[in-house]
Amino acid sequence: xxxxxxxxxxxxxxxxxxxxxxxxxxxxxxxxxxxxxxxxxxxxxxxxxxxxxxxxxxxxxxxxxxxxxxxxxxxxxxxxxxxxxxxxxxxxxxxxxxxxxxxxxxxxxxxxxxxxxxxxxxxxxxxxxxxxxxxxxxxxxxxxxxxxxxxxxxxxxxxxxxxxxxxxxxxxxxxxxxxxxxxxxxxxxxxxxxxxxxxxxxxxxxxxxxxxxxxxxxxxxxxxxxxxxxxxxxxxxxxxxxxxxxxxxxxxxxxxxxxxxxxxxxxxxxxxxxxxxxxxxxxxxxxxxxxxxxxxxxxxxxxxxxxxxxxxxxxxxxxxxxxxxxxxxxxxxxxxxxxxxxxxxxxxxxxxxxxxxxxxxxxxxxxxxxxxxxxxxxxxxx
Numbered sequence: 001x002x003x004x005x006x007x008x009x010x011x012x013x014x015x016x017x018x019x020x021x022x023x024x025x026x027x028x029x030x031x032x033x034x035x036x037x038x039x040x041x042x043x044x045x046x047x048x049x050x051x052x053x054x055x056x057x058x059x060x061x062x063x064x065x066x067x068x069x070x071x072x073x074x075x076x077x078x079x080x081x082x083x084x085x086x087x088x089x090x091x092x093x094x095x096x097x098x099x100x101x102x103x104x105x106x107x108x109x110x111x112x113x114x115x116x117x118x119x120x121x122x123x124x125x126x127x128x129x130x131x132x133x134x135x136x137x138x139x140x141x142x143x144x145x146x147x148x149x150x151x152x153x154x155x156x157x158x159x160x161x162x163x164x165x166x167x168x169x170x171x172x173x174x175x176x177x178x179x180x181x182x183x184x185x186x187x188x189x190x191x192x193x194x195x196x197x198x199x200x201x202x203x204x205x206x207x208x209x210x211x212x213x214x215x216x217x218x219x220x221x222x223x224x225x226x227x228x229x230x231x232x233x234x235x236x237x238x239x240x241x242x243x244x245x246x247x248x249x250x251x252x253x254x255x256x257x258x259x260x261x262x263x264x265x266x267x268x269x270x271x272x273x274x275x276x277x278x279x280x281x282x283x284x285x286x287x288x289x290x291x292x293x294x295x296x297x298x299x300x301x302x303x304x305x306x307x308x309x310x311x312x313x314x315x316x317x318x319x320x321x322x323x324x325x326x327x328x329x330x331x332x333x334x335x336x337x338x339x340x341x342x343x344x345x346x347x348x349x350x351x352x353x354x355x356x357x358x359x360x361x362x363x364x365x366x367x368x369x370x371x372x373x374x375x376x377x378x379x380x381x382x
Contacts (some may be wrong), residue, residue, distance in 0.1 A: 005054045007281070011146070012061055015041055035169040035346050038275045043162065053283050055190040061280035065273050066338055067247065071222040071272030072215055073353055074251035075260050075339040089355040092312075092321045092329040099311040100129040100333060101374060103304050105381075111300040112382045119382070120145050123375025124153060125301065129308050130370055131363030132336025148200020156301045161334060163287050164309065168331060169346035172255030174325045180316055183324035185351060208265060215266035217336065222250045244337055244364075248357050267350070274342040305334070328352045331361035 127135030337360030
């Protein structure tokens with residue numbers, strides 16, 4: 001690895017530690033969390049000419065960190081929280097999917113003369129805002145998108161969704177709390193089930209290191225098991241939906257073991273690794289790549305996304321969905337299951353991480369069907 005790559009990796013690992021310290025010292029946690037600070041710093045570096053970005057390394061860093069963080073966050077999961085939250089999660093996610101389909105149809109009609117194949121773009125956007133980027137990649141092939149269209153829309157979406165991620169992890173919950181009802185935990189606060197997350201606060205340095213090493217080792221084992229089973233079932237490790245499903249399943253199985261579920265430090269280590277993920281994700285947000293992209297297409301993607309988000313939250317008010325559930329299901333639809341862990345951490349609600357991942361996985365499957373259907377509807381309308 002060249003020197004610049006080593007420096008980039010060090011920046012990804014050290015920046016979260018600095019941002020966590022800075023957030024605490026300046027008392028910024030409630031509106032400018034380490035998640036946001038880490039992501040913003042990555043974006044700053046990506047758009048600063050003094051620091052050349054190793055994009056393959058940033059992509060690999062994102063992949064490794066999400067594989068390590070997800071098990072660490074899920075080890076402390078209580079499945080009872082999912083079953084008690086399940087109905088509201090499903091209903092809220094359905095409202096979000098409906099919003100995505102409706103808004104895509106509306107703006108596909110508005111931008112029907114955009115100069116591109118509007119039906120293909122519309123189908124890709126439905127997939128994107130039902131289960132995240134993997135859906136759009138699949139739909140670009142299924143709908144016969146022209147060469148480069150997927151990359152163009154992905155780049156535009158990176159800007160719009162990056163802004164939304166910052167809003168999600170900073171000011172969105174306080175704003176939505178003004179008109180959405182508060183989240184009511186399905187588990188009694190004094191029950192044993194709420195005490196599964198143990199931090200290492202007050203532990204000696206050697207004991208902290210021991211616990212973190214054990215938690216990381218377990219996470220590596222789970223991630224390796226998920227990759228191995230994916231290869232066994234599919235003959236490769238390219239199917240991200242299968243990998244995430246198996247990674248989630250194995251992590252949840254591990255959570256049934258009391259010694260793993262109550263292991264001090266596993267969740268806080270998972271949070272730190274997610275912050276590393278945010279720095280790496282920010283490094284890929286190079287705004288110069290948008291030069292030459294049609295303004296109309298950029299506006300169409302942005303309007304479709306934020307109209308979908310807005311309509312979903314308005315419907316959440318109408319159907320009395322609580323604020324945390326609305327945020328988690330919005331994350332599941334817009335980003336897929338990848339970002340559920342960090343958003344659940346940012347809004348301080350671990351109970352919804354697993355239900356949110358399930359919703360995101362459902363969206364990854366549902367989005368491909370909806371994208372093809374909506375593309376055909378748009379083609380027939382215009």
